[in-house]
Amino acid sequence: MLQPAQIIASEGGIARGVRLQEFGFSRRMLSHAVRGGNILRLRPGVFALPDTNPDLVEAARHGGAVTCARALRLHGVWTLNEDEAVHVWLGGTGRVHHPSTCSCVGHFFAGPMKLGLAPLDVVLVHVYHCHGDEAFFAALESALRQRKIKAVAKARIRQRLPVGARWLVDLARSDADSGLESLLRLRLELLGIRLDCQVSIPTVGRVDFVVAGRLILETDGKENHDGESERHRDLMRDAAASAVGYETLRFDYAMVVYNWPIVEAAILAALARLV
Numbered sequence: 508m509l510q511p512a513q514i515i516a517s518e519g520g521i522a523r524g525v526r527l528q529e530f531g532f533s534r535r536m537l538s539h540a541v542r543g544g545n546i547l548r549l550r551p552g553v554f555a556l557p558d559t560n561p562d563l564v565e566a567a568r569h570g571g572a573v574t575c576a577r578a579l580r581l582h583g584v585w586t587l588n589e590d591e592a593v594h595v596w597l598g599g600t601g602r603v604h605h606p607s608t609c610s611c612v613g614h615f616f617a618g619p620m621k622l623g624l625a626p627l628d629v630v631l632v633h634v635y636h637c638h639g640d641e642a643f644f645a646a647l648e649s650a651l652r653q654r655k656i657k658a659v660a661k662a663r664i665r666q667r668l669p670v671g672a673r674w675l676v677d678l679a680r681s682d683a684d685s686g687l688e689s690l691l692r693l694r695l696e697l698l699g700i701r702l703d704c705q706v707s708i709p710t711v712g713r714v715d716f717v718v719a720g721r722l723i724l725e726t727d728g729k730e731n732h733d734g735e736s737e738r739h740r741d742l743m744r745d746a747a748a749s750a751v752g753y754e755t756l757r758f759d760y761a762m763v764v765y766n767w768p769i770v771e772a773a774i775l776a777a778l779a780r781l782v
Contacts, residue, residue: 520559521623571595572625585649585686645686687726
């Protein structure tokens with residue numbers, strides 16, 4: 508026999524009572540399921556599974572959907588920022604069901620909102636408005652890389668952005684290996700420096716970027732290149748690149764995110780030497 512928990516699971520872990528009633532579950536049946544511990548009543552007319560993600564539960568308690576950086580994490584997309592509090596999308600004219608002491612951040616962006624987790628294309632637009640160009644661009648390229656955003660959704664995102672920000676969608680590629688690559692390319696684009704991306708060099712292998720035909724730029728994420736074997740491999744690649752006429756600059760997560768002026772100065776000086 509079909510159970511309320513099954514329907515709630517198919518809805519992503521959160522469901523309204525009216526939705527459950529469409530499957531023949533009366534209020535009495537739902538109350539029985541709550542008493543039995545099979546489902547939770549978050550507030551009148553809203554139910555969840557006991558193991559539903561806490562961010563989704565908090566957003567549903569407030570009458571909305573998780574969005575911004577925490578939503579990117581739930582969608583499996585790289586995020587530059589970490590939201591300290593849950594960002595809740597409440598629709599364009601939504602009601603806020605929470606006390607004044609709550610720490611959540613409410614967003615009243617227009618559009619049809621469903622409780623739980625906001626769709627990825629919607630989340631990306633919210634990230635642009637909440638966190639800015641860089642966070643949006645890096646997340647968009649991460650989503651494109653994982654094929655979580657198709658052409659139709661990409662066009663929809665572009666249309667929803669301010670006219671002056673649509674160039675970010677046009678610049679975005681689907682072959683960026685990390686958010687750091689996305690940040691580096693965007694920042695150098697703003698400096699007027701064009702990069703060849705994901706270049707294969709004989710005896711070296713594939714590198715992140717090549718500038719002016721002779722300067723290799725590599726980015727090492729927080730999770731990469733920590734071990735001795737990885738470090739040795741990188742040194743071997745750099746030496747092989749030097750042997751065929753390339754200079755290599757390698758930057759880690761902290762340098763790109765927190766010490767960009769040093770990175771920019773190093774790249775501009777290396778380009779000056781190549782002239």
